[in-house]
Amino acid sequence: MPSRVLGLSAHYHDAAACLMQEGRLTAAAHEERFTRRKSDAELPLRALNYCLQEGGITAPDLDAAVFYEKPFLKFARVLIGHLRSFPRSYPSFRRALPRWLQDRLSLPLTLKSELGFSGRTYFVKHHLAHAAAAFLPSGFTEAAILTADAVGEWATLTRGRGSGSRIRVESEMCFPDSLGLLYTAVTTFLGFAAQEGEGTVMGLAAYGKPAYLDRFRAIAAARPDGSFALDQSYFDFYGEERMYTPRFVEAFGRPYAPKAEMDQRACDIAASLQALTEEILLALARDLRQRTKLDDLCLGGGVFLNCVANQRILEESGFKRIFVQPAAGDAGGAMGAAAFVSHCLWGLPRGGPLSPYLGPAFPASRCRRALAAAGLTFRELPEEKLCRETAKMLTEGLVVGWVQGRMEVGPRALGNRTILGDPRNPQMKRFLNDRVKHREEFRPFAPAVLAEEAADYFELDSPSPFMLLAPRVRPQKRAAIPAVTHEDGTARVQTVAEAENPRFYRLIKAFRELTGVPMVVNTSFNRRGEPIVCTPEDAVAVFKATAMDALVVGEFVARREEHA
Amino acid sequence: MLEKLKAFNRRVAAAVQAVLLPAGLFSAYYLGLGLTWIMVRLLKPSVLRGPRPPDGTFWREARDYEPDEADCLRQS
Numbered sequence: 147m148p149s150r151v152l153g154l155s156a157h158y159h160d161a162a163a164c165l166m167q168e169g170r171l172t173a174a175a176h177e178e179r180f181t182r183r184k185s186d187a188e189l190p191l192r193a194l195n196y197c198l199q200e201g202g203i204t205a206p207d208l209d210a211a212v213f214y215e216k217p218f219l220k221f222a223r224v225l226i227g228h229l230r231s232f233p234r235s236y237p238s239f240r241r242a243l244p245r246w247l248q249d250r251l252s253l254p255l256t257l258k259s260e261l262g263f264s265g266r267t268y269f270v271k272h273h274l275a276h277a278a279a280a281f282l283p284s285g286f287t288e289a290a291i292l293t294a295d296a297v298g299e300w301a302t303l304t305r306g307r308g309s310g311s312r313i314r315v316e317s318e319m320c321f322p323d324s325l326g327l328l329y330t331a332v333t334t335f336l337g338f339a340a341q342e343g344e345g346t347v348m349g350l351a352a353y354g355k356p357a358y359l360d361r362f363r364a365i366a367a368a369r370p371d372g373s374f375a376l377d378q379s380y381f382d383f384y385g386e387e388r389m390y391t392p393r394f395v396e397a398f399g400r401p402y403a404p405k406a407e408m409d410q411r412a413c414d415i416a417a418s419l420q421a422l423t424e425e426i427l428l429a430l431a432r433d434l435r436q437r438t439k440l441d442d443l444c445l446g447g448g449v450f451l452n453c454v455a456n457q458r459i460l461e462e463s464g465f466k467r468i469f470v471q472p473a474a475g476d477a478g479g480a481m482g483a484a485a486f487v488s489h490c491l492w493g494l495p496r497g498g499p500l501s502p503y504l505g506p507a508f509p510a511s512r513c514r515r516a517l518a519a520a521g522l523t524f525r526e527l528p529e530e531k532l533c534r535e536t537a538k539m540l541t542e543g544l545v546v547g548w549v550q551g552r553m554e555v556g557p558r559a560l561g562n563r564t565i566l567g568d569p570r571n572p573q574m575k576r577f578l579n580d581r582v583k584h585r586e587e588f589r590p591f592a593p594a595v596l597a598e599e600a601a602d603y604f605e606l607d608s609p610s611p612f613m614l615l616a617p618r619v620r621p622q623k624r625a626a627i628p629a630v631t632h633e634d635g636t637a638r639v640q641t642v643a644e645a646e647n648p649r650f651y652r653l654i655k656a657f658r659e660l661t662g663v664p665m666v667v668n669t670s671f672n673r674r675g676e677p678i679v680c681t682p683e684d685a686v687a688v689f690k691a692t693a694m695d696a697l698v699v700g701e702f703v704a705r706r707e708e709h710a
Numbered sequence: 711m712l713e714k715l716k717a718f719n720r721r722v723a724a725a726v727q728a729v730l731l732p733a734g735l736f737s738a739y740y741l742g743l744g745l746t747w748i749m750v751r752l753l754k755p756s757v758l759r760g761p762r763p764p765d766g767t768f769w770r771e772a773r774d775y776e777p778d779e780a781d782c783l784r785q786s
C-alpha cells in the first residue's frame with residue numbers, strides 16, 4: 147500500500163515542498179527560507195531535500211510526487227491570455243515563454259534528473275489542491291469549502307463541500323474574473339510589489355474611508371450570490387508593465403511610485419478595495435451557507451490570508467466555525483495536493499490537528515556554534531529561567547529575537563522564528579519599525595496571547611492559532627495594549643495553547659506573571675524584503691545587522707550590551 | 711589552448727542564442743500568435759471574450775474536480 151508522497155508547489159510564487167507519510171504531514175517548508183530569496187518561485191529543490199531528510203528517506207523511497215496544478219492547462223490559459231491581449235502582450239510573452247519551455251512542462255523529467263526520482267508524478271488541479279489544503283487538515287468531518295486566489299489553471303474561485311475523505315468542487319469562477327488579481331492590481335497601483343504588498347494594503351485600509359467603493363462596485367459587478375465579473379477595460383493582466391489600464395487611472399487618479407508617501411487618497415483606495423473584498427467574500431460565504439446548510443466552513447487560497455475579511459466571514463456569514471490553514475496561499479497548495487493523494491486517492495485516514503511547526507529545527511551544538519562564530523557573548527539557561535529572563539527583558543522595553551524548535555510553514559511567524567516586544571509600550575511599534583523591521587509605519591504588529599485569556603482582551607470566541615483572524619480589541623483594553631491595537635481597533639491575534647507550542651506558551655505566561663498582561667508582540671523574524679530566518683546563522687545575521695537588543699536561540703541568550 | 715577555444719565557443723554560442731532567442735520569440739508571437747489572433751477574430755471571436763456564464767450568476771459548473779489516479783497522472 148503506497149503511503150509516502152512528496153507535495154510540490156512552484157513556478158508562480160512562493161514555492162514549497164512537503165512530505166506526507168502514512169497520511170501524516172511530517173515536513174513542509176518554503177523554498178525562500180533556504181535560498182534566502184523572498185517568494186522564491188523556482189522548483190523547491192532545497193525544501194524538497196529538507197523534507198526527505200526530515201522524513202529519514204531518499205527520493206527512491208517515495209511512492210509518488212504530486213504537483214499542485216496541471217501545467218498543460220495552465221500553459222493553455224497563458225497562451226490564450228496573451229492571445230486576448232494581442233498585440234500588447236508581447237513583453238509579457240517574451241518573458242513567459244522561455245520559462246515555460248525550459249522546465250515547466252517536463253516536471254517528471256526534472257525530478258528524475260535532479261532527484262533521481264522516477265516513480266509516479268501526479269498533478270492535481272490548483273483549486274482542488276487549495277480545497278484539499280483547507281478541508282483535509284481541518285478536523286471537520288463535513289464542511290463547506292470556498293477557495294479564492296489570483297488564478298490557478300483557469301479557476302480563480304471555487305465552492306463545494308468536503309465530507310470524510312471526499313471533496314466535491316461544485317462551481318467555479320474563471321480567469322480573468324479574479325478577486326486575487328484585482329487586489330494585486332490595486333496593490334501595484336499603490337506602489338507595492340505584487341504578491342508581497344497585499345498585506346500592507348490591508349493594513350493601510352484601516353486609515354481610510356471607503357470613498358471609492360462605488361467605483362470598485364462598478365468595476366466588479368457582483369450578483370447577490372457573490373459571483374462577479376471584472377470589467378476588463380480597467381485591467382491588463384498580460385500587459386506590458388502594469389496590471390491596470392489608463393481607464394483605471396482615469397477613475398482613481400495618478401498611480402503611486404514605489405515607496406511613495408501614502409496620502410489620504412491612497413488610504414481611501416485601500417479602504418475601498420478592502421470593503422469590496424469583504425463585501426464579495428461575505429456574499430459568497432452567506433450564499434454557500436444557504437446552499438449547504440452546514441455549520442463549518444474551510445477557506446483556501448491566498449485571498450484568505452486576509453485576516454480582516456476572515457473575521458467578518460466568521461462573524462457575519464452564518465457559519466459557526468471556520469478553518470483557514472496557516473499556509474493558505476500557494477505554498478499550502480503543495481500540502482493540499484499531497485493530502486489529496488494520501489487521503490482521497492490512497493484512502494489513508496485523515497490525521498489529527500495541523501501543526502504549523504513543520505520546518506527544520508537545529509540542535510544546541512549548531513546554535514552555540516552560530517553564536518560563537520559571530521563573536522557574541524551568550525549564556526545557556528534552563529527553560530524556566532530562559533522564559534523568565536526573556537519576559538523580563540521585554541518588560542524593560544527590549545526587542546528580542548526568538549528562535550526555537552521547528553520553523554513555521556506559512557507566511558506568519560507563530561512563535562518559533564519571531565521578534566518579540568512589550569504590547570503595553572506605546573513606543574514599541576516605532577522602535578520595531580525604526581530599529582529592526584524598517585517597514586511602513588501603518589502596518590500593525592500582532593499579539594500572541596495565551597489561548598485561555600484571549601477573550602478577556604479580544605472579541606473572539608474561537609481559537610486563532612495561525613494569526614488569520616482580526617477581532618476587535620475590547621474597548622476597555624485598548625489603552626493597555628497600544629502596540630498591538632491597529633488604527634481600526636482590531637488586532638491580528640495568534641492564540642497560543644500550551645499543547646501547540648509549550649515553550650512559547652511558557653514565555654508568554656512568564657510575561658503575564660510579571661505584568662498581568664497575557665500576551666507579547668509577535669512579528670516575523672526578518673528584515674524588510676527578506677524571508678523569515680531559518681537557521682541560527684540567519685538569525686545571528688539579522689541580529690547583527692539590526693538594532694535588536696537581545697537574541698534567544700534555543701537555550702542560549704545573547705544581549706547586545708554584552709558584546710557591544 | 712583548448713580552454714581558450716572552449717571559452718570562445720561558449721561566447722559564440724551565447725551570442726547566437728542572444729540573437730536567435732529574441733528572433734524566435736518575435737516570430738512565435740507576431741507570426742504564430744498574430745495569425746491565430748486574426749483567424750480567431752474571423753472564425754470564433756468568442757474565444758477572445760471567454761465563455762458566457764449562465765444568466766443571474768457568474769458561477770459556472772465545475773468539471774473534472776474528482777480525479778482518479780489516471781486523471782492525476784495527466785498534466786492536462
Ligand SMILES: [Fe+2]
Pocket residue numbers: 272276295296297298447448475476479
Ligand atoms: Fe493559488
